[in-house]
Amino acid sequence: MIRGPESFKYVWTSAKLKNEASQTSTEIYRYTTKMKCLAAWRFLFMLLILGWLFIWVMLPTKAYKDAWTPKLKQSLNSTYFREHGTNLLLLTLPVMLIAALGCVYLHFAEKSEIASYPESRAKKSHGCQLFSRKRPVLVVAPLGIVNIVELAFSAMFIVLLIWSLANYLHTSFGHLHMDKPGTKVWKLKFRSVSLRLGYIGNICWAFLFFPVTRWSSILPLVGLSSESSIKYHIWLGHISMILFAAHSIGFIVYWGMTDQMAQILEWSKTYVPNVAGLIAFLFSLPIWATSLYPIRRKMFEVFFDTHHLYILYIFFYILHVGVAYFCMILPGIFLFLIDRYIRFLQSKRRTRLISARLLPCGTTELTFSKNPGLRYNPTSTLFLNVPSISKLQWHPFTIISNSNLEPDKLSIAIKSQGSWSQKLYKQLSSNLDHLQVSTEGPYGPTSFHLLRHDAVVMISGGSGITPFISIIREIIYRSTKPNCKVPKVLLVAAFKNAADLSKLDLLLPGSITSIDVSQIQLEIEAYITGDKEHSIPTEESDNPYKPSQITTTTRWFKPSPSDLPISAVLGQNSWLWLGAIISTSFIMFLLFLGILTRYAIYPTEKRGELYHYSLKTLWDMFFVCACVFLATSVIFLFQKRTSSAPEVTQIQNLELPIPTTSPAGPLSCGVGGDDRELESLPCQPFVEATRVHFGSRPDLKRILFDIKGWDVGVVACGPRKMRHEVAKICSSGPPKNLHFESVSFTW
Structure with a gap:
């Protein structure tokens, strides 16, 4: 039987519809698979974040001090890391792992183009965010506009600070440190409160630098950018400054009451150098004063220039707290330093x-x-x-x-x-x-x-x-x-x-x-x-302008031959290269720290001698800076070499338009x-x-x-x-x- 034209048209149309339906099904399947993979990644990040926060909750408790600490020191404070071991594993490694894996996640989330298909599902998707922002529930002048997610996290953070202070005081009041014989109990408790306020301020510093890291792989996971989260940096900065001011003034008052004012200028070889803390506090005062809203708003240049004192502030602060507490706040500083150096390299172009x-x-x-x-x-x-x-x-x-x-x-x-x-x-x-x-x-x-x-x-x-x-x-x-x-x-x-x-x-x-x-x-x-x-x-009236x-x-x-077009600082796969910088520099830091500890610090302490307290901290800061600068410079120069030729060609091919004046x-x-x-x-x-x-x-x-x-x-x-x-x-x-x-x- 010979089919007519209409039959062929019908068969062709049916085949075309089946083909389109098959393509649509394939696209839906691919989209669903990508969404499931991204959801699995988000679940992993959620577990890591919750685990990291759980450590902060347990850190001030008596159970952590009496039950966890001895076992952790026995297994983690090895000949390669000593007192770094526990805090590096529990407080530093999880965040660095999130930052490195987050770069890989963001790279594939961008490539997947989940926002383009299908539209009905994309409307319900929150992309690469772990949390979606809700309607504002609080509008207060000092805080600004706060939504339900921000309010919940802010409340939990305040509870964490109160919880930590209460546990620290409960533990310390049972074992008061008698630094001078004959000191009254209430004075010792006053000293203990002043000391623990510094501990609480250190918690604020663990979060302080995340909001000001402009190129961050952590902020996008919670639906934030550096511009939208700058207020969190301001809040944390004010809270930490209040706590550190109370900590510093409290110790000055205590030393005055116990006739130990000479302690202010002490730089101990085996313990916390007090003079370093005093210098850090003095540097923090102008930073804090100029960051207040009226001054910052009216005299931005004064605020901007004064804020660069943060470099000296961080340096003496880390010298004051030592290596153990430095590891607690290391992730934020480490990631901020990478971002800051990348910005510096980009700004030279x-x-x-x-x-x-x-x-x-x-x-x-x-x-x-x-x-x-x-x-x-x-x-x-x-x-x-x-x-x-x-x-x-x-x-x-x-x-x-x-x-x-x-x-x-x-x-x-x-x-x-x-x-x-x-x-x-x-x-x-x-x-x-x-x-x-x-x-x-x-x-x-x-x-x-x-x-x-x-x-x-x-x-x-x-x-x-x-x-x-x-x-x-x-x-x-x-x-x-x-x-x-x-x-x-x-x-x-x-x-x-x-x-x-x-x-x-x-x-x-x-x-x-x-x-x-x-x-x-x-x-x-x-x-x-x-x-x-x-x-x-108007044309008919007198023109007042x-x-x-x-x-x-x-x-x-x-x-100009030296001018280049704006481009991604690390090339087309910037997120992957950023993840490489984070992981490579951190691994290098661990290797250098392990080598130093094993072959310099450990032999000294094994002989019964004490390695200089501040020298350990200086080594840590040097290794962090050196590893960040080395890893970032190598990858940046590699990307610059591979992309500079096309950019120069693009500039040379540009024709200069004729200057015009348009109404x-x-x-x-x-x-x-x-x-x-x-x-x-x-x-x-x-x-x-x-x-x-x-x-x-x-x-x-x-x-x-x-x-x-x-x-x-x-x-x-x-x-x-x-x-x-x-x-x-x-x-x-x-x-x-x-x-x-x-x-x-x-x-």
């Missing part, structure tokens, strides 16, 4: 600056050359240094570009409001052919889940709109992908004056002309709080009236989506309560008061579909 776009509102858009292989997520930041202004100061700025839309360029926005940014604006306004700059980063979230909501509300104040520019550009990119749903977006932007409307010109990259943005469901509500309608310049204030100027810079964007001037839709933009859909309100502030409660949808993401960036107001609305209002996030880069 000069970055290719392509152009500077000066907006009428005083905001500057700087565009750099970027390696196409570099990927970053929205709301990421880039640290910038301009040697002609200051060789020491580094300032973080929000990245407004999108690594997919603009594969060879990276842009940041800088508001001219501080002395440093004003000097930069002045330099860029002059006729410069080339500006020497260095960069660190970019840093940001390893995954971006905000766009998985059905609708997104972005609320900004002033320069707080800059993180949202990168989010909107990400939405533009995703709208071009087939079968990719993007959420509805409402941007509520509050500006002080009409000139600030020019910031809206940054929403769409100037180089993007072929993308149809009409597919984006975007609404923009712009509020001008400081200007009335009649103060806005100078011509330079209503024009956008773009300046192009000549390339301000239609969103920044020529606005006619209150609550009117803007017109005459090249990008008509953006014009139709924008409404400007003059002389009023947004009614945030009404706006948020009117949002309809099962799942609404609310993100706020701007002044603290505004962010707190939005957080209170999301936490206390009747809608249960509002999921709040805060973007803040103010320290």
Whole structure:
């Protein structure tokens, strides 16, 4: 029997549908397998973290001191590690293992692209995080915005401190140390309390450096980045300083009561050097004083410069506590040192600056050359240094570009409001052919889940709109992908004056002309709080602004052979190379420490002599620094050698654009009236989506309560008061579909 054309068409269509179904099943199977593997990894990390925390809970107990310690010393304090052994195994090794394995996990989590398929499952996934952040439950000025996960961990940490202090005191009061015959019991207890407060401060130091490690493999596991967790560093810093101040003052008072003031200047060869602790305390005072919010906010340069005393503070602090307690806080310092040295190596490279776009509102858009292989997520930041202004100061700025839309360029926005940014604006306004700059980063979230909501509300104040520019550009990119749903977006932007409307010109990259943005469901509500309608310049009315204030100027810079595009500091597989640095440097540290102990320290102690207490600590610090510098330098130089040639070729192939001066964007001037839709933009859909309100502030409660949808993401960036107001609305209002996030880069 001969089949007709319709029969062949039917068979062909059926085969095609079966093939598509088979491919879909395969994709679902692969996706499910990847999710199961990542879930197994997360379970392993959870066990390691809980085990590490359990050791901290048991550490101050009598059971640990009387039952665990003798057995641990017998088995772990070998001829290779001595008193290092117990703390290295229980308190240092678990964190270093998490950091190294976390790098491998993050590498495969990024490669798996779990956010791209399938959409229904991706919405419920939390990516590489062990914990997902919930709605804010507490908004208090000193603490800021605290969600349920943060509140739970903060409460557990406070309980840990109280638990540790109570157990330490209970144990020590039963065995009071009589350092001077005839001392009264209450004085001995006073000394014991002062000593144990120092122990508690050491617990804070075990966590202190994790939040300031910008390139961390541990923070992403708990859904954090260095920018979002900087407040934890501030909290821990204040708590530790209060405890150390009480510890230091307590001992000074005790020595004064017992006529032992000479103890302050003692540097013992067999025990804690008191003078080292005093020096560390003196260095900590200016660091603490300048880190207080009023001083830090008004005199940032003083705070920044003074904070570099932390190097001397750490040095004398470690000398004071000795090797056993140094091992307790070693993981945080070790990982921070790796991060800091990588940043130093990256900062020595000069970055290719392509152009500077000066907006009428005083905001500057700087565009750099970027390696196409570099990927970053929205709301990421880039640290910038301009040697002609200051060789020491580094300032973080929000990245407004999108690594997919603009594969060879990276842009940041800088508001001219501080002395440093004003000097930069002045330099860029002059006729410069080339500006020497260095960069660190970019840093940001390893995954971006905000766009998985059905609708997104972005609320900004002033320069707080800059993180949202990168989010909107990400939405533009995703709208071009087939079968990719993007959420509805409402941007509520509050500006002080009409000139600030020019910031809206940054929403769409100037180089993007072929993308149809009409597919984006975007609404923009712009509020001008400081200007009335009649103060806005028009063609028919007198212009109250100078011509330079209503024009956008773009300046192009000549390339230099020494300038390179921004690229991943350790190449395309940065997470794997970071894991190699962590594991290699730590193994080297253990080897060098074991060799020194076995062939220098152990023979001395075996003869009945005491190895100098401070010399052991100096050896530890030297080995840590040497191993980190050696391992990092070798891998960095290897990556630089393999990637430098393509980068130089890229710079040489760049053509220098002709300098031009373009008028301000239609969103920044020529606005006619209150609550009117803007017109005459090249990008008509953006014009139709924008409404400007003059002389009023947004009614945030009404706006948020009117949002309809099962799942609404609310993100706020701007002044603290505004962010707190939005957080209170999301936490206390009747809608249960509002999921709040805060973007803040103010320290």
